[in-house]
Amino acid sequence: METAVFIIKGELLMQSELLSMNGITKVYPNGIVANESVDFSIRKGEIHALVGENGAGKSTLMKILFGLEHPEEGEIILNGEQIQISSPNAAIDHGIGMVHQHFMLVPSLTVAENMVLGSEPKKGLYVNLKKAVAETKELAEKYNLIVDPTAKIRDLPVGIKQKVEILKALYRGAEVLILDEPTAVLTPQETKELFEELHLLKDQGNTIIFISHKLHEIKELCDRLTIMRNGKSQGVFNVSDVSEADISRLMVGRDVILKVEKEDADPGDVILDVDKLTVINDFGKQAVNDISFSVRKGEILGVAGVEGNGQGELVEIITGLKQIHFGDVRICGNNIKPLSIKEIRNLGTCHIPEDRMTYGVAESLDIEQNLLADKHDSPEYTGKFLTKPKVIRENSLKLIEEYKIKCGSPLQEVKMLSGGNIQKVVVAREFSSSPQLIIADQPTRGIDVGATEFIRKRLVELRDQGSAVLLVSADLNEVMELSDSLIVMYGGEITAYIKDTKSLNEEELGLYMLGINRQSPEEIGRAIHV
Amino acid sequence: MFKQKRLFELSRTILAIAIALLIALVTILFVSEEPAKALSTFLLGPLKSVRHFGNVLEMMIPLLFTGLAVSIMFSAAQFNLGAEGAFFLGGIASTYIAVRWALPNVIHPAFAILLGGVVGAVFCGIPAILKVKWNASELVSSLMLNYVALFLGLYIINYFLRDVNAGAMVSYKLAESSKLIKMIPGTRVHFGILIAVLMVVLVYYLMYRTRWGYRIRLTGLNSSFARYSGIKTASVIVLAQLLGGFIAGVGGSIEVLGMYRRFSWQTLPGYGWDGIIVAILARNNPALIPVGAFFLAYLRIGADLMSRTSDVQSEVVYIIQGVMIVLIAAESFLAHYRHKLVFKEARNRST
Numbered sequence: 001m002e003t004a005v006f007i008i009k010g011e012l013l014m015q016s017e018l019l020s021m022n023g024i025t026k027v028y029p030n031g032i033v034a035n036e037s038v039d040f041s042i043r044k045g046e047i048h049a050l051v052g053e054n055g056a057g058k059s060t061l062m063k064i065l066f067g068l069e070h071p072e073e074g075e076i077i078l079n080g081e082q083i084q085i086s087s088p089n090a091a092i093d094h095g096i097g098m099v100h101q102h103f104m105l106v107p108s109l110t111v112a113e114n115m116v117l118g119s120e121p122k123k124g125l126y127v128n129l130k131k132a133v134a135e136t137k138e139l140a141e142k143y144n145l146i147v148d149p150t151a152k153i154r155d156l157p158v159g160i161k162q163k164v165e166i167l168k169a170l171y172r173g174a175e176v177l178i179l180d181e182p183t184a185v186l187t188p189q190e191t192k193e194l195f196e197e198l199h200l201l202k203d204q205g206n207t208i209i210f211i212s213h214k215l216h217e218i219k220e221l222c223d224r225l226t227i228m229r230n231g232k233s234q235g236v237f238n239v240s241d242v243s244e245a246d247i248s249r250l251m252v253g254r255d256v257i258l259k260v261e262k263e264d265a266d267p268g269d270v271i272l273d274v275d276k277l278t279v280i281n282d283f284g285k286q287a288v289n290d291i292s293f294s295v296r297k298g299e300i301l302g303v304a305g306v307e308g309n310g311q312g313e314l315v316e317i318i319t320g321l322k323q324i325h326f327g328d329v330r331i332c333g334n335n336i337k338p339l340s341i342k343e344i345r346n347l348g349t350c351h352i353p354e355d356r357m358t359y360g361v362a363e364s365l366d367i368e369q370n371l372l373a374d375k376h377d378s379p380e381y382t383g384k385f386l387t388k389p390k391v392i393r394e395n396s397l398k399l400i401e402e403y404k405i406k407c408g409s410p411l412q413e414v415k416m417l418s419g420g421n422i423q424k425v426v427v428a429r430e431f432s433s434s435p436q437l438i439i440a441d442q443p444t445r446g447i448d449v450g451a452t453e454f455i456r457k458r459l460v461e462l463r464d465q466g467s468a469v470l471l472v473s474a475d476l477n478e479v480m481e482l483s484d485s486l487i488v489m490y491g492g493e494i495t496a497y498i499k500d501t502k503s504l505n506e507e508e509l510g511l512y513m514l515g516i517n518r519q520s521p522e523e524i525g526r527a528i529h530v
Numbered sequence: 531m532f533k534q535k536r537l538f539e540l541s542r543t544i545l546a547i548a549i550a551l552l553i554a555l556v557t558i559l560f561v562s563e564e565p566a567k568a569l570s571t572f573l574l575g576p577l578k579s580v581r582h583f584g585n586v587l588e589m590m591i592p593l594l595f596t597g598l599a600v601s602i603m604f605s606a607a608q609f610n611l612g613a614e615g616a617f618f619l620g621g622i623a624s625t626y627i628a629v630r631w632a633l634p635n636v637i638h639p640a641f642a643i644l645l646g647g648v649v650g651a652v653f654c655g656i657p658a659i660l661k662v663k664w665n666a667s668e669l670v671s672s673l674m675l676n677y678v679a680l681f682l683g684l685y686i687i688n689y690f691l692r693d694v695n696a697g698a699m700v701s702y703k704l705a706e707s708s709k710l711i712k713m714i715p716g717t718r719v720h721f722g723i724l725i726a727v728l729m730v731v732l733v734y735y736l737m738y739r740t741r742w743g744y745r746i747r748l749t750g751l752n753s754s755f756a757r758y759s760g761i762k763t764a765s766v767i768v769l770a771q772l773l774g775g776f777i778a779g780v781g782g783s784i785e786v787l788g789m790y791r792r793f794s795w796q797t798l799p800g801y802g803w804d805g806i807i808v809a810i811l812a813r814n815n816p817a818l819i820p821v822g823a824f825f826l827a828y829l830r831i832g833a834d835l836m837s838r839t840s841d842v843q844s845e846v847v848y849i850i851q852g853v854m855i856v857l858i859a860a861e862s863f864l865a866h867y868r869h870k871l872v873f874k875e876a877r878n879r880s881t
C-alpha cells in the first residue's frame with residue numbers, strides 16, 4: 001500500500017494543483033492535535049472527497065481553509081502563490097466557499113434576501129430587492145439549481161435549503177466549494193438531484209471538496225479522495241482505484257461490515273402504542289395528523305420520511321418533551337399524558353435526540369458528568385446524600401472504552417470532541433440504561449463507518465434482548481437495513497406500512513416519502529398490533 | 531494536561547492582580563506626596579497588627595456568605611441580584627428576635643439566624659417565582675426588590691424597634707444572650723467565622739457531590755438538556771434562588787449579631803454586591819470563595835488604612851478593584867500565550 005500511495009503522490013506532482021495545503025498542523029487550546037503535518041491538495045475542476053473517522057480532523061482542516069481556524073504550522077498555496085486566510089471573508093475573496101453541515105440561513109427571510117445578506121445590492125439607502133431576486137434567478141438558472149427567490153426559508157424543505165446554501169456560496173464568487181456532509185439529511189431523490197447539480201458545477205470549471213461518511217456516494221460522485229486518520233493524511237487516491245472496503249480499511253484500520261447480521265424479529269407484547277395521535281405544532285400547524293401504530297417488544301420499527309413531516313413532533317410527544325396532544329400514547333400500558341419526562345424515562349424509555357447539541361449534552365460539562373445525566377439520582381450512583389465518585393468513574397471509563405469515544409480523559413469537556421464523538425457520548429449514555437423502549441432519532445448522524453457499524457449492532461443486540469425500538473432516520477440505507485418493519489410519514493400522516501422491510505426497494509420508498517404514492521387505509525392499519 | 535491548565539489559570543490570576551497593583555502604584559504615585567508610605571500601608575498594613583488582620587477576617591465573614599449565595603444562583607444561570615436585599619432583611623429579622631424575644635444563650639442566636647435565613651430565602655424566592663410563572667427577568671425584579679427591602683427594613687426599625695433615646699435611627703440594644711461570642715482576643719472576629727467555614731464546605735459538597743447540586747449545574751449549563759434528562763428545571767431554578775437567599779439572609783443575621791450592639795444600617799450595606807465580585811473571582815466554585823473573599827476583604831481594609839493614615843483617598847481602591855475584575859473575568863486575557871504553551875507541550879509529546 002505504501003508504495004502505491006507514493007506513486008500516486010509522485011504522479012500528482014506533475015499535474016497542476018489549484019490549491020494545496022502543505023504541512024498543516026493544528027493544535028486546539030486543550031492540547032488536542034487535530035491536524036499533524038497534513039498535506040492536502042486539489043486540482044481544478046475535480047470533485048475531491050475527504051473522508052476519515054470521527055475526530056480524524058476533516059472539519060478542522062476545512063475550517064482552516066475557510067479561515068475559521070488558524071494553523072500553527074503549514075502553508076496554503078493557491079495558483080502557485082502562498083496566501084494567508086485569516087477569516088471567512090478572506091477565503092471568499094480567494095474564491096473559497098463553504099456550506100456547513102448545519103444551515104446558516106435566516107429562516108424568516110426570503111431566499112433572495114438570504115442570498116445577498118452581507119453584500120446587498122443597494123438603491124440609495126435601501127436594499128434593492130428586485131435586483132436581488134433577479135440575480136438569484138439568473139444564478140439559479142445558470143447552475144440549474146431551481147429555487148423560488150421569493151419563498152421564505154422556513155417554508156422550504158431541507159433539500160432546497162441546501163441548494164440555497166450552495167447558491168449563496170456561488171453568489172459570493174466561490175470557485176472552490178467545500179461541502180461538509182451535505183447528504184446527511186437528503187432523500188435518495190434529493191441526493192441524486194444534488195449530484196447532478198454538482199456535476200454541472202464541475203463541468204463549468206468549479207472545484208468541489210466533499211465530506212461524507214457514506215462511501216457509496218463517494219464512489220458515485222468523486223474523482224479523487226484523501227483519507228485522514230488520527231489527524232494525519234493517509235494518502236490520496238483515485239476513486240476508481242479503490243473499493244469501498246479499501247476506503248474503510250484505510251480509515252479505520254480494519255475491515256468494516258455495515259451489513260447488519262440479524263435474525264428475523266420475534267416480536268412480543270406491545271410496548272409503545274400510539275393511538276389516533278394528533279399534534280399541533282408551535283406555529284399552529286397540524287404537524288401530526290391522526291396516526292396510529294404500535295411497536296412490540298423485540299422489534300425495530302423504522303420511521304422513514306423527509307425531515308419535517310411530523311417525525312420530530314411524534315418523538316417529542318413520546319418522550320414527554322412536548323405534552324399537549326390529542327389521542328393517546330401508551331408505554332407498557334401506561335397513558336403518558338399526565339406523566340413527567342422523568343416518569344416516562346422511569347418506564348424504561350431512552351431517547352437519542354435528533355439535535356444533540358441542544359438536547360443531548362451540556363457542552364461545557366465534562367464527558368463523565370454528561371454520561372450521568374439521566375442516572376444522576378439512581379441509587380447505583382448516589383447514596384442517600386453523596387454521589388459515589390468511584391462508581392461514576394468506573395462507569396465513564398467503561399463507556400468510553402466500550403463506545404470508543406476519542407478523548408483525552410473522562411474529564412475533558414464535551415465541546416472539545418468532534419461531532420461524531422459527541423454523538424457517541426449521547427448514545428453510550430442512553431443505551432446503558434437497560435431500556436424497554438428506545439427512541440432513536442438519527443442515531444448515526446455524522447458518525448463514521450466503524451462507529452455506525454458498532455451502533456447498529458448494539459441496536460440489534462438490544463432488540464434481541466427484548467427492547468422495542470422506534471428508529472427515525474433520514475438515512476434510507478439505515479432504516480432499510482435495520483428496521484424489521486417500517487412506516488413512512490408524509491405531511492404528518494402515515495402513507496405506508498411495510499411489514500417486511502426486505503421486500504422493499506429504495507425507489508418505491510422514495511415515492512411514499514414524497515407523498516406521490518400512498519397505501520390504502522387497510523394496509524396502513526396493519527401497523528396497529530394488539 | 532489538566533494540572534497544567536489549572537496552573538495556568540492560577541498564574542494568569544496572579545498576573546492580573548500584579549498588573550492591577552501596578553496601575554494602583556502608578557495612581558498612588560500621582561496623587562500622593564509620600565507614595566512609599568501610602569503603598570506600604572496599602573499592601574502591608576493589614577498584616578502589621580493583630581487588630582488589622584482581625585479586620586480582614588471580620589470583613590471576610592459576610593463576603594463568604596454572600597459570595598456563596600451568589601455563586602449558587604449564578605450556577606443555575608439565574609442572575610438574581612437579591613443577595614443584597616436578603617442580607618439586609620436577614621439582619622432586620624434577627625434584630626427583631628434579638629430585641630423582642632427572651633431565649634437562652636445558644637438558642638437565641640441560633641433561632642435569630644435561622645429566621646434571618648428564612649426571610650432571605652423568601653425574598654430571593656420572589657423573583658424566582660416571577661421568572662418561572664411569568665418569565666419575568668429575575669435580574670430586573672431582584673434589582674427593584676432590593677429597594678423594597680431597604681425601605682421595608684427601615685420602616686420596621688423605625689416603627690417597631692427604634693430606640694427613641696438613642697440619637698440616630700437605630701434599634702434597641704440586642705440582648706446579650708443573642709450575640710455571637712468573640713473568637714480571637716484583641717479583634718472582633720466572632721463565632722460567625724466558623725459557621726461561614728462550615729457553610730463553604732457544605733455548599734461545596736452540595737454543588738459537586740449531591741444530586742441537587744448536579745441538577746443546579748446542569749440546569750445552568752443547558753436547561754433544555756436538563757429537562758430532556760428528566761430534571762424539573764422550574765423547581766431547580768426556584769430551589770437555587772431559595773438556597774441563595776437563605777445563605778445571604780443567614781449572612782446578614784450573623785453580621786448583625788456578631789458585630790453590632792444595635793441595628794444601625796441606614797442604607798444597604800453593599801455586601802450583596804461584593805458577593806457578586808467574590809463569586810466572579812471564584813468562578814462560582816465554592817471552594818474558591820474563601821480565596822476571593824479574603825482577597826477582596828484584604829484590599830478593602832488595606833485601602834481603608836491607607837486613606838486614614840496617608841493622603842490617598844480610599845476611592846483609589848475602587849479603581850484597582852475594577853481593573854482587577856476586568857482582567858480576571860476576561861476569559862481571553864493571555865489566551866494567546868497559553869495557546870503557545872499548549873502547542874509546545876503537544877509538540878514535545880509527539881516527538
Ligand SMILES: Nc1ncnc2c1ncn2[C@@H]1O[C@H](COP(=O)(O)OP(=O)(O)OP(=O)(O)O)[C@@H](O)[C@H]1O
Pocket residue numbers: 028029030032033034052053054055056057058059060061406415416417418419420421446448
Ligand atoms: N474547538 C475545539 N476545541 C478543542 N478540540 C477540538 C475542537 N474542535 C475539534 N476538536 C478536536 O479535534 C479533533 C478533530 O476534530 P474534527 O471536528 O476536525 O473531526 P472530524 O474529522 O470533522 O470528525 P467528525 O466526522 O466526527 O465530524 C477531535 O479529536 C476533536 O476532539
Ligand SMILES: [Mg+2]
Pocket residue numbers: 058059060418419
Ligand atoms: Mg466534522
